[in-house]
Amino acid sequence: MTKIDERLVKGYQKFRDTVFESDRALYEELATSGQKPHTLMIACSDSRVLPQQILSAGPGDLFVVRNVAAMVPPYERDSGYHGTSAAIEFATTVLEVDNIVVLGHAGCGGVASVIDQNMPSDSFVHNWMRPLREWLRTHDDFDDQDNEERKRMLERAAVHLSLQNLKSFPFVKERVDAGTLSVVGFIFDIHNGDLSQVKAQQRVTLNVESLA
Numbered sequence: 219m220t221k222i223d224e225r226l227v228k229g230y231q232k233f234r235d236t237v238f239e240s241d242r243a244l245y246e247e248l249a250t251s252g253q254k255p256h257t258l259m260i261a262c263s264d265s266r267v268l269p270q271q272i273l274s275a276g277p278g279d280l281f282v283v284r285n286v287a288a289m290v291p292p293y294e295r296d297s298g299y300h301g302t303s304a305a306i307e308f309a310t311t312v313l314e315v316d317n318i319v320v321l322g323h324a325g326c327g328g329v330a331s332v333i334d335q336n337m338p339s340d341s342f343v344h345n346w347m348r349p350l351r352e353w354l355r356t357h358d359d360f361d362d363q364d365n366e367e368r369k370r371m372l373e374r375a376a377v378h379l380s381l382q383n384l385k386s387f388p389f390v391k392e393r394v395d396a397g398t399l400s401v402v403g404f405i406f407d408i409h410n411g412d413l414s415q416v417k418a419q420q421r422v423t424l425n426v427e428s429l430a
C-alpha cells in the first residue's frame with residue numbers, strides 16, 4: 219500500500235486535536251442540519267491563496283470551487299465535464315447563496331502562462347486559458363506595457379472576464395437582475411495581504427479599489 223506522507227498525517231492529527239475539537243458542536247450542527255453557505259467562492263488553486271483564511275470564514279460559510287486562475291468558463295450546454303459550471307449551478311439553484319465571489323490573485327501562474335506561453339498547446343492549462351488568451355488578442359492596448367505590468371493587468375482582466383461569463387449562466391443572470399444575488403470580483407495580493415475589488419470602468423483599464 220502507498221505510504222501516506224507524514225506531513226499529511228501530522229497535519230490531520232493537529233486539526234483533529236485542536237480545530238475540530240474546539241468546533242465540534244458546529245460540525246455536529248452542520249452535519250445534522252446541512253449546509254447553508256452564504257457565498258460561492260471561485261478561487262485559484264494556488265497554494266498561497268486560502269479563501270477561508272482570507273475572509274475569516276469557518277465551516278459552512280463558503281461553498282468553494284478552485285481551479286487554475288479562478289476562471290469561470292463561458293456557459294456551454296454540451297456533454298463536456300464542466301466541473302466549475304456544475305459548482306456554480308449547484309450553489310446558485312440548490313444552495314441559493316447570496317453572493318458569488320471570484321477571487322483572483324497577484325502572481326497567478328495560470329494568468330502568466332497566457333503571456334509567457336510556457337504551457338504546451340495540447341495541455342489542459344493551455345485550453346483552459348483559451349477565453350483569456352482570446353480576450354488578450356482583442357485588447358492589443360496591452361502591448362506597450364512591460365511584462366510584469368501586463369500580467370497585473372491581465373490578472374484583473376481575468377477576474378472581469380469571469381464576472382462577465384458568470385452572467386452568461388441564465389440562473390445567475392436571473393438572480394442578479396432580481397437583486398437576490400450579488401456577484402463581485404476580488405484580487406488578493408500575496409505580498410502585502412491587500413484584498414481589492416475589481417471594478418470594470420472601461421474596456422481595458424480596470425479599476426481596483428482596496429477594501430482595507
Ligand SMILES: [Zn+2]
Nearest residue numbers: 262264326327
Ligand atoms: Zn493563480
